[in-house]
Amino acid sequence: MAIEIKETLQVDAPIERVWDFVVDPQRVVTCMPGAALDEVVDDKTFLGTVKVKLGAITTRYKGRVEFAEVDAQARSIRMVAEGRETGGGTAKGTIDLRVNQLPDGPVELAIEAGIDLTGRVMQVGRGMIQGVSHQLFKQFAASAKEILEAEDEAAERAAVAAVAEQKPVAIVSLIFRTIVAAIVDFFRRLFGRSRD
Numbered sequence: 001m002a003i004e005i006k007e008t009l010q011v012d013a014p015i016e017r018v019w020d021f022v023v024d025p026q027r028v029v030t031c032m033p034g035a036a037l038d039e040v041v042d043d044k045t046f047l048g049t050v051k052v053k054l055g056a057i058t059t060r061y062k063g064r065v066e067f068a069e070v071d072a073q074a075r076s077i078r079m080v081a082e083g084r085e086t087g088g089g090t091a092k093g094t095i096d097l098r099v100n101q102l103p104d105g106p107v108e109l110a111i112e113a114g115i116d117l118t119g120r121v122m123q124v125g126r127g128m129i130q131g132v133s134h135q136l137f138k139q140f141a142a143s144a145k146e147i148l149e150a151e152d153e154a155a156e157r158a159a160v161a162a163v164a165e166q167k168p169v170a171i172v173s174l175i176f177r178t179i180v181a182a183i184v185d186f187f188r189r190l191f192g193r194s195r196d
Contacts, residue, residue, distance in 0.1 A: 003093075005113040005133050009141040010106040013148040018107045019075050019099050021148055025065070031143035033136050038062075044070075050083065052132075059120060060086050068094075075099040081115075089119010109144075111137075 011018060021027050025046045029037040032050075039047040044067040051060045063083025070077050079095040093115030100108045117129070150158070 001117050001129075003113075003115045003117060003129055003133070005111070005115070005130065005137075007111045007134070007137045007141075009109040009111075009137075009144065010102070011109070011145050011148045012106050015075070015099060015101045015107045018109060018148055019072070021144070022077065022097060022099060022109065023067075023070065027147070028144075031140050031147065033139050043067075052136075059089070061091055062086070063091070085119045087120050089117065091118075092116050 025037055025040070029035050029048065034051045035048060036050075037046060037048045041047060041064075046065045047063070048065065049060060049062050051058070061083035063081060065079050065081045068078045068080045075098065077095075077097045079097070080093075081095060082090070082092045084090055093113055095111065095113040098108075098110045100110065102108050
């Protein structure tokens with residue numbers, strides 16, 4: 001199953017600070033729910049694990065992320081990722097990330113990913129996986145903003161510590177929010193059509 005993900009995040013921080021953050025996997029992983037950096041192979045290759053629980057299904061992927069292209073001048077990165085689920089499934093994909101200075105002041109972090117999934121996680125369906133991915137990105141975005149918008153190094157260290165102490169991902173509540181959002185969207189479309 002192929003999943004497409006497009007997300008953006010805006011932060012009030014200098015663009016150089018945001019760029020330094022996104023090219024440092026040890027800092028980025030602290031903001032990613034369920035993720036851990038296991039080994040830095042070299043400056044472009046990283047090994048790690050991601051654990052996600054979707055209802056009765058708990059998946060744990062062990063894999064590798066590689067910076068395939070890094071353009072510091074354009075502030076863009078292309079990553080290639082692949083992982084193997086403990087139950088035999090796989091996840092493979094590319095992630096394109098751009099850091100842009102917006103005209104009105106904030107810095108935008110734009111992420112586009114194409115991921116192919118196999119295995120038990122497919123049982124929950126594409127819509128649910130994309131909905132949960134969106135909720136996980138929102139948690140990542142909130143943590144990254146807290147760190148990047150810290151006023152000084154001491155405040156940033158405090159923000160990193162606070163992010164690290166956050167509770168594990170509450171996937172049940174993420175699934176509930178995803179279902180509620182789908183129901184609300186359905187009724188918006190239904191009532192929107194009836195007015196035409």
